[in-house]
Amino acid sequence: MKTKRIREDAWLLRVAKRITEDLRPHVVGTSLRVRQPRRVHSTDTDGWLAVIGNAGKGMPSLEIWLDRFSGCPERKFYACFCGREEQVIRGLARRSKALWPVREVTDDDATADEPKRLKRRLRLNEFNEPVLENYEEANNHFFGFFDRTQGTMARIEDHFCQQAVAFFLDVVPAQPNAQMEDASNEVYARCENRKWVQAHLGRERSRYLATQRKMRDNYCCQVCDMTFxxxxxxxxxxxxxxxxxxxxxxxxxxxxxTRLEDLITVCANCHRMLHRMDGKPGDIGKLKAIVRKHQKTSKR
Ligand SMILES: [Zn+2]
Ligand SMILES: [Zn+2]
Incomplete structure (x- = not known):
């Protein structure tokens, strides 16, 4: 597919603006504050960054980067929280069980001269996973992820934007409200143990991993094959x-x-039906069989 080439700094600005817009409807009830970036800034990592808001007053900023820091020949997108206080950044990194950092980077891991980049290039399995960076000398601390989506600019943009939104919202979640409680009482109607139900729903609410799962399954329901x-x-x-x-x-x-393999992409209907079942290992296979049987009957 032919994509019209645009300059990479303009691309970064466009992507940063899109993430801001995608985040905006979800920040109500969180401490996140977003604002449209007007411009990008050059970085010492052979690229640019755009600031799109912060995690609350006096809290780390939300930034989108496009640079060669990961050690790859081509520039890679990066979304992060950036702050001056190591403890605050570490605190953010500890918030979600799904977002445990796979790697910690310090001054020793990066080249001393510009453009700065990792001495040991980021491994394939370290992309799209949270990375913690602590630079004592510059007093800069980061918690974010590098994107390795390949393909057309449109595909890279789609995947990165969705994951960046999920990442920011997982780290700074909304205060749980009464409405959510109601919804959770309706699911697993047959399960007496509310603690188990809460644990299950809590894991599904981790957006970052869920987004990765859904992208891999092309947003196709793995029970009934429908796509929205x-x-x-x-x-x-x-x-x-x-x-x-x-x-x-x-x-x-x-x-x-929670690992990617623990999740399955489903449509809203099949998801509700799964929650009405027994919560046992064979549920998915059983539901698939039920759907197949009834699709056949209705076609007759
Ligand atoms: Zn379905
Ligand atoms: Zn579920």
């Missing part, structure tokens, strides 16, 4: 689906991190 864009059109249905945690209720250990 096929039924509702691209304008409304694109990039929409839900993620379900497949570990049976009651086996969720608080200390164990």
């Amino acid at each position: 864009s096929a039924v509702y059109g691209r304008a409304l249905g694109a990039s929409f689906a839900e993620a379900h945690h497949i570990k049976p209720l009651g086996t969720l250990n608080a200390k164990v991190k």
